[in-house]
Amino acid sequence: MSTATDALLFYGFLIPGGPDEGCPFWKRPHPEYPACADDTDETDSDEFIAAKYGLPQPATPYSEAAKDEYIAYWNAKRALLKPIGVEVETHCSGSYTMYALAISASRSIASRGDPIEFEALPVADPTWNQKLRDFCEKTGAPFSAPRWILASWWDQ
Numbered sequence: 001m002s003t004a005t006d007a008l009l010f011y012g013f014l015i016p017g018g019p020d021e022g023c024p025f026w027k028r029p030h031p032e033y034p035a036c037a038d039d040t041d042e043t044d045s046d047e048f049i050a051a052k053y054g055l056p057q058p059a060t061p062y063s064e065a066a067k068d069e070y071i072a073y074w075n076a077k078r079a080l081l082k083p084i085g086v087e088v089e090t091h092c093s094g095s096y097t098m099y100a101l102a103i104s105a106s107r108s109i110a111s112r113g114d115p116i117e118f119e120a121l122p123v124a125d126p127t128w129n130q131k132l133r134d135f136c137e138k139t140g141a142p143f144s145a146p147r148w149i150l151a152s153w154w155d156q
Contacts, residue, residue, distance in 0.1 A: 004112060006153040008091055011106035011124050012132060013144035015088075017099040024088075024099050025141040045088040050077045052139045053084065086135040091151035100149060101141060103128045109153075122148065 017024025026048035047057055058073050060066045081087070082104075089102040106128070110116045129146050136143040 004155055006112070007110040008089065008151045008153055009106075009108040009110075009116075009122070009148065010089055010100070010102035010151075011122070011128055011146060011148055012086075012089065012100050012102035013146050014098070014100045014149070015142060015144070021098075025139065026088075046077060046081060049084070049088075049139055050080055053080055055080050084135065085131055089151075091153050093153070094155040100151065101132060101135065102149075103131065103146075106148075124148070 015024065017027075024045070026043055026045045051057065055073075055076055058066065058069050060069060062070055085104045087102055087104050087107075089100045089107070090097050091100060092098040103125075106122065106124070108116050108122075124146070132146050133143055135141065
């Protein structure tokens with residue numbers, strides 16, 4: 001068994017949704033589990049975001065017969081999400097996941113033994129704050145003042 005610890009550097013902001021913070025914006029609250037720790041809503045953040053941008057999941061439940069429909073959906077979802085340029089970033093650990101919104105182009109991940117060298121500290125693109133604000137308005141995610149964030153991700 002091995003342990004992987006990654007350093008994450010990104011421009012964005014932390015969002016509620018960790019184990020003690022309530023539901024992340026893409027999940028609906030569950031009356032018995034207000035912190036969503038045991039919520040039955042298995043909505044994926046990318047699926048929620050794609051639906052907000054006009055691409056809902058197929059209505060047909062996944063099956064071998066519906067496989068082609070889902071492959072087309074997954075391909076369309078990837079094509080839709082990439083140019084948005086904002087994504088949900090997970091940090092902390094697999095058993096205690098916390099979340100942030102990050103500008104995709106700003107993300108750097110250094111895995112153990114694989115450092116990243118910078119000639120200079122990164123500079124935020126002047127359009128990034130508005131990109132994050134537009135994303136939040138479209139999806140209903142809470143907005144906070146963006147900044148550079150250094151976080152970690154540990155999983156075994």
